Amino acid sequence: MKRTLIVGLGGIGGYLAEPLARYLDSSGLCRELVLADGDVYTASNNDRQSMRLEELGVNKAIAHAKRLSRSFPRISIRSCPEYVSERSIDGLVVEESVIFLCVDNHATRKLFSDHCRRLDDVLLISAGNDLTDGNVQVYWKVNGIQRTAPLDKHHDEIRFPTDRNPAELTCEELASLPGGGQIIFTNLTAASLALNAFYAAMTSKLSYGEVYFDVLTGRSNALVRR
Template sequence: MMEIKVIGIGGIGCALLPFLARYLNYRGERVRITLIDGDEFQRSNADRQAFGTLGNKAKVKAAELAREFEGLSFRAVPEYITETNIARHLQEGDTILLAVDNHKTRKLVSDYCEKLTAMALISGGNDFTDGNVQIHIRQGGRDRTAPITRFHPEIRDPQDRSPAEMSCEELMERGAPQLLFTNLTIASAMLNAFYSTCEEKLQYGEVYLDIIEGKSNPLKREGEREP
């Protein structure tokens, strides 16, 4: 069974999930999609995030998708990813779509993925009108593309904090303004990378996108070179 883990069900996660599920539902494979997020949906996020009811984002979205796509299996994990629980939620062979809002969690997931023998990590992030997607592929214990920390010191040595480390007040106040269209652009790029990875046709390890300039730039990020 193909195991897909979607970490972070915010603006990007909400945008990519319905299309990911629709694509997989009609592909005819056995697939389980696990949604992981400890956050609660609030009405103040409704300008970018689509949830039918208030409640934990992973639970609400998993229930909505299960009703619409009966051919897939959905599981909700209403937790933030932490050092304590990451081994419970990420396993060998997983495809991980990482759509969180902080570099601390990106580093945590990336470091863990580097210990796995085989996995695909597709990580997306944005600022207001631009962003990027990084793809780290490991096969047979070797990096086929570079880990997401390799050329990004801001992820390797994050200055921010995971939401698991914040108080309720900090969680309420966090967050720079974001634009729905940028979330959608990054979600689309993550799905493009997902498709290319599944088809073993991926030709880049990172792609930058800018919605004002209407540009994207895919770049190679080579993994380990053959000895």
């Protein structure tokens, strides 16, 4: 693994960052962690996201990079305080990257899906949730061979996104984006399942390409994706 990225440090990415950094630090699997997010912490984030009050107004990627650097000095932790776009993805996502994609829009998922298809060795883990349910998708390619399906292969909402990459929006458009209701426990479940998929891939035991979960029924369902 050359590089590990977390894209989106909101409800899901903000909770998987520390356990991931801790695991990378102790295992020595990868010594480079890049955090990318164009958003800043606002007061309304405090009810659900992993923020500290002194981080109000601070870019989320920068805030997490500072925290993690203090705790895990053996890893090189860098922040990319902007939304990933077609312009920036080439420099960020390189061969032998592991990407935790924790965004809330299909346009960015498509961007990453298309880019990762062009690589030979990549592990892309995409997590998303609605109010009380969600899913984690895994795209895994080793030596040019796809072990699981690309994110958009069976998901038309990703293949033909009707939303837009935040990198393309003006500040006014970003501010007017509707926020859905979310629950911290759903975010935590998505983060945990994303980390589970990562561990399964690292130990060559990954047998699924997607897992759905529902926090109200307690059910999860791992499915093959070819």
